[in-house]
Amino acid sequence: MSALETTSPAQDDTRRRGPLAETLFSLMRSRTFLVGFAIVLFWVACALFGEHFAPYDPLADDIINALAPPSSEHWFGTDQIGRDVFSRVIVGSRDILTVAPLATVLATIAGTALGLLTGYFRGLVDDVVSRILEAFMAIPVVIVALLAIVALGTSKTTVIVVIGLSFAPIIARTVRSAVMAERELDYVAAAQLRHESAFHTMFVEILPNVIPPILVETTVRLGYAIFAVATLSFMGFGIQPPSPDWGLSISSNYGMIGGGFWWTVLFDALAIASLVIGVNLAADGVHGAFND
Amino acid sequence: MTEPAKAKNALELDDLSVAYRVNGRNRAVLRNLSLTIGQGEAYGLVGESGCGKSTVALTVVRYLPRNGSITGGAISLDGQDVMKLDGEALRRARAESVSMVYQDPGKALNPSIRIGRQLTEIFELAGISGKGAEDRAIAMLNRVRISDPAGVMQRYPHQLSGGMQQRVAIAMALANDPSMLILDEPTTGLDATVEAEVLDLIAQLRRELSASILFISHNLAVVSNMCDRVGVLYAGMLVEEGPTDVVFNDPRHPYTVALLRCLPRGGQRKDQGRLDTIPGFLPGIGAAIKGCAFADRCALADERCRTELPPLYDLSDQRGTRQSRCHYHDKAQALPRTTPSDGASAPKPATAPVLRVAGLNKTYASHGHALRAVKDVSLDLRPGETLGLVGESGSGKTTFARLLLGLVPPDDGGTIELEGKALAPKLANRGDDQVKAMQIVFQNPDSALNRSHSIRHILGRALKRLAGLSGKAQEARLEDLIRSVRLTDRHLAVKPRQLSGGLKQRVAIARAFAGDPRIVVCDEPTSALDVSVQAAILNLLADLQAKQDVSYIFISHDLGVVRYLSDNIAVLYLGRIMELGPSEEVFSGPHHPYTEALLSAVPKLDQTETARIRLDGEIPSATNPPPGCVFQTRCPRKIGPICEQQEPPLAEAQPGHSIRCHIPYSELAQLQKAAVTELA
Ligand SMILES: Nc1ncnc2c1ncn2[C@@H]1O[C@H](COP(=O)(O)OP(=O)(O)OP(=O)(O)O)[C@@H](O)[C@H]1O
Ligand code: SF4
Ligand code: SF4
Ligand SMILES: [Mg+2]
Numbered sequence: 001m002s003a004l005e006t007t008s009p010a011q012d013d014t015r016r017r018g019p020l021a022e023t024l025f026s027l028m029r030s031r032t033f034l035v036g037f038a039i040v041l042f043w044v045a046c047a048l049f050g051e052h053f054a055p056y057d058p059l060a061d062d063i064i065n066a067l068a069p070p071s072s073e074h075w076f077g078t079d080q081i082g083r084d085v086f087s088r089v090i091v092g093s094r095d096i097l098t099v100a101p102l103a104t105v106l107a108t109i110a111g112t113a114l115g116l117l118t119g120y121f122r123g124l125v126d127d128v129v130s131r132i133l134e135a136f137m138a139i140p141v142v143i144v145a146l147l148a149i150v151a152l153g154t155s156k157t158t159v160i161v162v163i164g165l166s167f168a169p170i171i172a173r174t175v176r177s178a179v180m181a182e183r184e185l186d187y188v189a190a191a192q193l194r195h196e197s198a199f200h201t202m203f204v205e206i207l208p209n210v211i212p213p214i215l216v217e218t219t220v221r222l223g224y225a226i227f228a229v230a231t232l233s234f235m236g237f238g239i240q241p242p243s244p245d246w247g248l249s250i251s252s253n254y255g256m257i258g259g260g261f262w263w264t265v266l267f268d269a270l271a272i273a274s275l276v277i278g279v280n281l282a283a284d285g286v287h288g289a290f291n292d
Numbered sequence: 293m294t295e296p297a298k299a300k301n302a303l304e305l306d307d308l309s310v311a312y313r314v315n316g317r318n319r320a321v322l323r324n325l326s327l328t329i330g331q332g333e334a335y336g337l338v339g340e341s342g343c344g345k346s347t348v349a350l351t352v353v354r355y356l357p358r359n360g361s362i363t364g365g366a367i368s369l370d371g372q373d374v375m376k377l378d379g380e381a382l383r384r385a386r387a388e389s390v391s392m393v394y395q396d397p398g399k400a401l402n403p404s405i406r407i408g409r410q411l412t413e414i415f416e417l418a419g420i421s422g423k424g425a426e427d428r429a430i431a432m433l434n435r436v437r438i439s440d441p442a443g444v445m446q447r448y449p450h451q452l453s454g455g456m457q458q459r460v461a462i463a464m465a466l467a468n469d470p471s472m473l474i475l476d477e478p479t480t481g482l483d484a485t486v487e488a489e490v491l492d493l494i495a496q497l498r499r500e501l502s503a504s505i506l507f508i509s510h511n512l513a514v515v516s517n518m519c520d521r522v523g524v525l526y527a528g529m530l531v532e533e534g535p536t537d538v539v540f541n542d543p544r545h546p547y548t549v550a551l552l553r554c555l556p557r558g559g560q561r562k563d564q565g566r567l568d569t570i571p572g573f574l575p576g577i578g579a580a581i582k583g584c585a586f587a588d589r590c591a592l593a594d595e596r597c598r599t600e601l602p603p604l605y606d607l608s609d610q611r612g613t614r615q616s617r618c619h620y621h622d623k624a625q626a627l628p629r630t631t632p633s634d635g636a637s638a639p640k641p642a643t644a645p646v647l648r649v650a651g652l653n654k655t656y657a658s659h660g661h662a663l664r665a666v667k668d669v670s671l672d673l674r675p676g677e678t679l680g681l682v683g684e685s686g687s688g689k690t691t692f693a694r695l696l697l698g699l700v701p702p703d704d705g706g707t708i709e710l711e712g713k714a715l716a717p718k719l720a721n722r723g724d725d726q727v728k729a730m731q732i733v734f735q736n737p738d739s740a741l742n743r744s745h746s747i748r749h750i751l752g753r754a755l756k757r758l759a760g761l762s763g764k765a766q767e768a769r770l771e772d773l774i775r776s777v778r779l780t781d782r783h784l785a786v787k788p789r790q791l792s793g794g795l796k797q798r799v800a801i802a803r804a805f806a807g808d809p810r811i812v813v814c815d816e817p818t819s820a821l822d823v824s825v826q827a828a829i830l831n832l833l834a835d836l837q838a839k840q841d842v843s844y845i846f847i848s849h850d851l852g853v854v855r856y857l858s859d860n861i862a863v864l865y866l867g868r869i870m871e872l873g874p875s876e877e878v879f880s881g882p883h884h885p886y887t888e889a890l891l892s893a894v895p896k897l898d899q900t901e902t903a904r905i906r907l908d909g910e911i912p913s914a915t916n917p918p919p920g921c922v923f924q925t926r927c928p929r930k931i932g933p934i935c936e937q938q939e940p941p942l943a944e945a946q947p948g949h950s951i952r953c954h955i956p957y958s959e960l961a962q963l964q965k966a967a968v969t970e971l972a
């Protein structure tokens with residue numbers, strides 16, 4: 001018997017860790033990611049358990065104490081009808097943290113499917129779909145939102161659908177270029193030489209290899225989605241009262257700034273900013289980990 | 293041990309140790325390496341991939357990657373201690389006395405800057421500016437024999453062929469008249485003829501420049517042609533060293549012996565027995581080595597080898613200074629074979645062809661021009677037979693393979709018949725049976741195996757689709773399949789990246805064989821592999837063929853490899869078959885002038901100085917092939933205007949042997965015989 005290469009698969013230990021483990025490892029060493037992740041985690045904890053440690057009921061009014069400035073009793077003051085701003089800020093992350101991630105997930109799923117189709121088939125499919133997507137991307141989100149609200153009525157679902165569909169073409173573009181590069185690799189030719197269906201080739205062969213750019217794009221989009229949700233709420237198209245949502249609170253209180261009641265708006269604004277920054281830092285970290 | 297040097301040595305490594313830091317630990321890559329290169333000497337460094345050759349080069353120019361460090365020893369260049377230099381002094385030494393040329397010319401050239409600018413920059417750094425720098429740049433390009441240097445100065449790197457890029461890279465390396473030139477696999481990425489050209493250039497420059505050369509290569513034949521002395525590196529240690537011809541003809545270390553045996557030499561063919569292989573792997577970096585580093589893979593190893601590190605035994609004699617790091621250096625050549633030499637494939641009796649190709653054409657549109665990638669190709673392939681496809685890059689080998697497989701559709705008109713039935717031009721329109729009958733082993737396993745899937749998934753899927761097996765039956769067949777390519781269960785759970793190149797290529801071969809194919813196209817299946825691994829893969833292909841009566845279409849630019857495996861050879865040039873015939877006849881001649889040139893371009897181990905037939909100039913563009921015989925612009929045997937006016941037919945010169953040339957067969961025979969006697 002010829003003893004041929006009786007070997008351990010991993011020849012040297014530089015290669016022992018899998019790609020996923022390697023990425024996780026470098027994520028855990030990225031300060032940017034950890035800081036961003038901590039901020040996001042903080043707000044997620046507030047959304048889940050905020051009720052239990054908020055000092056007041058965020059919806060309970062107290063007209064006598066309306067527009068009280070920050071004090072030891074009301075750390076962030078109270079709003080027009082005397083609700084505790086601190087409690088509202090803590091609990092106010094709940095809606096935005098449901099709507100924005102769901103919208104991003106929708107965008108990712110739709111965008112990935114479109115990107116796979118256009119990148120894989122190229123030719124006519126690509127031309128037609130790409131033109132439609134470009135046209136779609138040229139319309140501002142707000143106008144899409146207005147139209148959708150007229151058609152569907154205001155609700156969280158509307159916001160999710162509007163943001164999801166507006167972001168889908170952007171994700172599709174990223175996926176498409178990754179798929180076009182993969183398509184040139186010989187394993188795709190090998191799949192064709194097994195008479196695999198286009199569906200199998202796209203979703204089983206190619207998709208797993210384009211996950212990294214999709215993940216990066218998704219985290220980046222999440223930051224934009226949060227901002228978009230807050231904007232829509234501020235304009236009254238999104239989350240509806242009596243939710244203590246940040247965007248909504250700013251919208252109903254920003255008239256007060258002129259009267260010097262800055263606290264009714266500032267803390268909500270800071271909350272939005274911190275969440276967006278947190279997500280963006282995490283996205284930077286993810287991007288770095290996949291591109292090392 | 294070394295004689296006192298008359299002049300200062302160009303390079304001296306003294307007890308050099310280098311380590312890479314991985315996962316917080318320093319891992320030894322070079323271990324107490326000492327070697328000396330004299331003034332004007334060319335020194336070759338050979339060894340398997342990963343033995344530390346490039347690390348030697350990077351250490352000398354002090355360009356180690358960030359995690360690399362010199363952990364001991366000394367380096368001196370021209371008598372100057374390099375390790376004491378730092379900052380400005382180091383930069384000057386680097387700029388003035390050493391230059392390096394890499395395997396990949398892309399590494400040395402900036403893709404977004406014109407060649408001219410990149411060259412003049414070097415002279416400007418040295419204080420020559422304006423017109424002076426430009427003149428020097430043109431002189432440099434002339435020196436590396438680039439025609440139309442002024443035109444080339446205006447171009448970007450991607451507008452040059454691989455061979456020209458490498459010549460420009462060499463020009464840049466020579467710009468400062470270095471006293472030491474380091475070439476790290478300078479021709480590995482190039483075609484045989486381009487390789488020959490670049491090697492000729494380096495040999496000529498050596499005579500003109502008196503620079504010393506450190507020449508790194510895994511190709512023993514190239515080193516044997518280029519170098520005065522050779523060192524064999526194994527696991528970061530020098531295991532054998534001496535004058536090149538002495539080491540290669542009379543090796544005294546079992547590793548050198550084994551490396552030489554891996555090569556198909558002297559026209560060896562599959563029906564004369566299998567190649568020898570080296571079992572096992574190089575120890576990983578940082579591995580603790582007790583005794584002889586080669587002991588795990590050495591058939592001569594005994595207890596002493598495993599415990600006692602062999603010193604470099606001095607074996608100098610009248611043929612020169614040489615040394616070997618083996619306790620049993622006198623017995624090295626008695627190293628038993630690891631692969632029995634029997635197992636020869638018997639020649640096949642003539643049967644009906646399994647594949648018939650007639651009048652196949654492929655035209656691509658390229659910037660509004662028609663590019664005839666494959667022109668009027670007709671040939672037959674019999675069961676159990678190998679057809680070798682050879683030709684320079686751009687000659688249409690891969691396109692032809694893709695046409696057969698249906699991955700690209702041919703022009704209307706030609707026919708491909710598989711077992712008597714016409715094949716649809718498009719893969720999608722072929723029957724499942726037809727698809728599984730013809731499979732391919734790609735050149736690059738990293739591209740061919742899906743990196744997200746486990747080996748079990750990859751092969752399981754192939755069995756399901758190509759053999760229609762699932763469940764228990766699939767499991768059972770999978771066992772057989774991996775055993776037939778000599779993998780084990782342990783390899784099934786892992787992803788491709790966890791396997792070495794040779795193991796990956798076995799998986800690719802297993803996949804191609806999953807559905808009991810009639811024909812397997814092998815597109816440069818061993819070009820990314822070490823000779824030791826290449827030998828194992830070639831043996832495997834020969835064994836599978838003998839057992840399953842499968843036919844191969846075997847594409848390779850390594851003519852020794854093609855000769856080993858092929859029964860018939862087709863020589864392609866600009867998409868046309870220039871010669872087609874039985875392997876032995878094509879190789880031994882009389883052959884087409886193009887084949888003659890290709891063969892003489894191959895560096896051979898057995899003869900050092902060959903009078904090469906040089907192919908001048910680049911392969912013409914396929915969008916605008918020369919009129920008459922397409923080879924006339926480069927043909928050394930061109931007979932006159934007829935070659936420029938009339939395209940010669942592919943005429944049968946002997947039964948089964950056709951040549952496309954105006955020179956009659958008998959005359960070719962005389963011409964080529966005369967050339968051989970002239971040499972002798
Ligand atoms: N920066 C690095 N960090 C860790 N290990 C490295 C690094 N660079 C190279 N190595 C390892 O060091 C060993 C020697 O590498 P080197 O590149 O010198 O080999 P080589 O002989 O030039 O191989 P090849 O023929 O493939 O070019 C290999 O095992 C390689 O994987
Ligand atoms: S010392 Fe022993 S193990 Fe090492 S090469 Fe010589 S015989 Fe083989
Ligand atoms: S036909 Fe003329 S140019 Fe062509 S190969 Fe023959 S001799 Fe050379
Ligand atoms: Mg190297």
